[in-house]
Amino acid sequence: QLQLQESGPGLVKPSETLSLTCSVSGGSISSSGYYWGWIRQPPGKGLEWIGCVYYSWDYYGETIYYNPSLKSRVTMPVDTSKNQFSLKLSSLTAADTAVYYCARGFGSPAYFDYWGQGSLVTVSS
């Protein structure tokens, strides 16, 4: 059974960079045909997609997709040796306070079939 687990700081200061890691067990993140993504949910609000890393069947490598509204502040590095992928979100403001979920996407177009438990990140001085 695939499992995803987020880890990272619960409190970050404004203007700093958030770093979250998603550890995957029960499957390899370098397996072709899957998306590995981040979705966030501000307290009491709806879901917002941040971005995904995708591994393709037909070539070795990854493609990264970003929410255009966050693209300038987001990077999503992948560490296949540790079976982990990460989110780095810079120039934080209070509006970035949210529960951050990592999730696996599958299919074309992708649907998110496995989710982590979520990690609450509060941006405050």
Add this chain to the structure above:
Amino acid sequence: SYELSQAPSVSVSPGQTASITCSGDKLGDKDVCWYQQKPGQSPVLVIYKDTKRPSGIPERFSGSNSGNKATLTITGTQTMDEADYYCQAWDSATAIFGGGTKLTVL
């Protein structure tokens, strides 16, 4: 940018049919999926590719998508189905979520 609209809340009596809609421009041309989220829990996929149910999702959950509207239908709604429901689609390589609908079963 593309938007998906959902009514904020829907109420249904136990045993009745609940319909939760999601609207978007030419939404019927896209594949829609639906997620259920209970308080304090992560979202769970209940419908993908408009009509398909993942393994383990009860048959009372069904979906449709045509024109500008997708619908999640729960037949014989149970109290355990009380939750927030989100539709999701892709547009221009961007995943879009609807604002969510709170389903109350009373």
